[in-house]
Amino acid sequence: MSNFTHFNEEGRAKMVDISDKKETVRNAIAHSSIQVNQEIHQKIVDHDFKKGDVLGVAQVAGIMAAKQTSSIIPMCHPIPISSVNISFTWKEMSEAAYELHITAEVKTKGSTGVEMEALTAATATALCVYDMCKSVDKGMIIGQTYLLHKSGGKNGDFHRDHL
Amino acid sequence: MSNFTHFNEEGRAKMVDISDKKETVRNAIAHSSIQVNQEIHQKIVDHDFKKGDVLGVAQVAGIMAAKQTSSIIPMCHPIPISSVNISFTWKEMSEAAYELHITAEVKTKGSTGVEMEALTAATATALCVYDMCKSVDKGMIIGQTYLLHKSGGKNGDFHRDHL
Amino acid sequence: MSNFTHFNEEGRAKMVDISDKKETVRNAIAHSSIQVNQEIHQKIVDHDFKKGDVLGVAQVAGIMAAKQTSSIIPMCHPIPISSVNISFTWKEMSEAAYELHITAEVKTKGSTGVEMEALTAATATALCVYDMCKSVDKGMIIGQTYLLHKSGGKNGDFHRDHL
Amino acid sequence: MSNFTHFNEEGRAKMVDISDKKETVRNAIAHSSIQVNQEIHQKIVDHDFKKGDVLGVAQVAGIMAAKQTSSIIPMCHPIPISSVNISFTWKEMSEAAYELHITAEVKTKGSTGVEMEALTAATATALCVYDMCKSVDKGMIIGQTYLLHKSGGKNGDFHRDHL
Amino acid sequence: MSNFTHFNEEGRAKMVDISDKKETVRNAIAHSSIQVNQEIHQKIVDHDFKKGDVLGVAQVAGIMAAKQTSSIIPMCHPIPISSVNISFTWKEMSEAAYELHITAEVKTKGSTGVEMEALTAATATALCVYDMCKSVDKGMIIGQTYLLHKSGGKNGDFHRDHL
């Protein structure tokens, strides 16, 4: 008999133990964006897409994706999410290009942070905007996606400015 | 009795009808990336994260996310996916910053395209890398995410160069 | 050895075989409703709920539920859904009571009908309305839910009038 | 740059914050029903459907649906469900029509109520009965569905009589 | 810039391409078993478990698991399942030990085989029996699980005898 592999000691996949971590209120805010052309911007603002009200549907997509995070991200712990909030701001880059800025804030009262839930929510929101508008232009670009803020838990807070 | 609202005529959500579209082989390629610091780059290359082999797990995450696309993106049709392929390339930006480039290719033999599946796979792959490395640095930035290529279907092909 | 049980011959659960059935375009329309009080009706119309735009979110819920039908209904076959459309009509019953009528139409190009998908979509839409308005009144009543119309497939069409 | 939309302040979708709510034992009881013809009633009682034992499968469907509630109802919080119990009673309306009454009771020890879980369980149970019997008659009608009872939490209890 | 890794050429995860494979009727039969003590056998036969009718629930579990296969097995293609059938046989090993034999047959009309669906269904059925009986004895053993039969597709049939 040969007993030559203990993969976890060699860096393979495991879900790290959080059973000793304290349940506290934790929140995280993530940011994403999507760059669209003038026609798409106009149609979103005018509610003129045959798939529906783009931002309304995208908000629902982001919220539901936050709840699916632990089934999308393999090593993520399933945690009770106590709140999700997606908000939008438009930025006009030029006459031809507009950026929709997406902020996703997630809260939990649990044993681990919700950074992944916030990032997943922001990303799914952007993907949903792409889906609903792609009949007009497949050249939309989802912008940089990053953590803006994180608090709660013993490792200290995180904060960065908008890129 | 008042009968004042036919929302679909006003632009609310619906899943558009594809029952008349032809089943053909279609593929799509999406691109994403994630920018990490020198320490994370080294640990990924050295397989030195306690959550496991980062790129190996991220590939699985991307493939499984492609299959979940229609449960993440509300107006997306459920379609049979016939192949998913995630590949990586590293780009050294400076001594302190590295970019992991992610390419996701998805194929179907179905009645609608797989752009959303490719974009979702690329994004989930990037999110998984973030998750597995965030104990070192929460400042990683997921880069621009976009469709590179699409073929199949009657609307013609799409191709763009890398940004 | 005793070999005393062949449950399927005794009426236990199985998913019946549809591999010989023809792939054709099939559609189904289901109807549900929810009775709400005057305050809720007003708040829905005015978009004045803190959980959001009730009918917009409910439409998304119905569409996504149609896609989840085979994971909710145990003996339902997973089928490709080619379109889902949820529409609403208000009916004023009295000054104090309003009924929101919900129609869900689902289409497939597949080997079995979409009655369950349409009924599940209509029901989930009604449940979502309940959820978003229950902070005002938990006494809302989801009305009778039934199949209005079904066509496609070799067993003939079905049609009934509104109850 | 224009910064003209803060949708959440205008009533779009969000999952409201429950991180300050207390974890207590909460329960909810919902009621639904389905009206079937004499032949279906007889076949259910005689366990004579080729898809299986109708009420046995429907109970499992209801229980599993309770656990899926937060993935069906967009603004619903994911909560730990500590018990689900589905029970049935038959009511003979006439020689030709029977009503199957469905009661779903759900309990949690959590920060928000389980009304939606109970309503979803009752509804899924009724839908499953429809699915298993629809080969005989597609004219079955799912009856009014409503909350019977709710206790736990600081907003007080709710109780109504059967309609 | 360094471009040193093309993981798929090095054996990392991908979902292999089946878009050129022909859609044909395919079926697979898998076998599993679970060994229980005399008390559990008696209680299953007598329908005397507080969690319910063990074999009835286990059949539903197996059928629903077959439909979840592609979300459990990472490289599995999502395919339309056209039938699932779970059957049971008891074998008395001694006065103290009984084996419940589980056969799961799955059919599809698709581009790839359903071996994994049949194996997953058989396994989930056994796991469900364990779950429902574990309050009596946690020492139950799930027996060898294997493919009995496979037909359809161009790679030829597979058949083995019971172990």
Place this chain on the structure above:
Amino acid sequence: MSNFTHFNEEGRAKMVDISDKKETVRNAIAHSSIQVNQEIHQKIVDHDFKKGDVLGVAQVAGIMAAKQTSSIIPMCHPIPISSVNISFTWKEMSEAAYELHITAEVKTKGSTGVEMEALTAATATALCVYDMCKSVDKGMIIGQTYLLHKSGGKNGDFHRDHL
């Protein structure tokens, strides 16, 4: 009116109430195995399968399956999983046959045990190995699967030796 059935008193399905049980740290360890031929063993060790690195993907499958347990096993409570760890050992049976031994350890801080999560994780890991290697040989046999150890909770610990 006839009121002749209270199924739960007759042994039908219910999810038993755990709302009075204490939240404590609980863990469970399950064991499974899969017997493969010499060629498959060699290809696994050499990372020579076109679907990818077999054991790396199988570990991810096992971890993600642990999180899906309550959607696979009908009467299982959804619980927060705080850690999952899958490890492998090879045993050479003869020159022609090798056994891959799979150990899955799951932890929670919750109101009920994680035996089912550990058993589900071990099983899914074995099924994934089968899936990735079945192009070489469909005759692989998944070996006996059982609980090795369980602790936490008021019912006492469980321990058995390897079979």
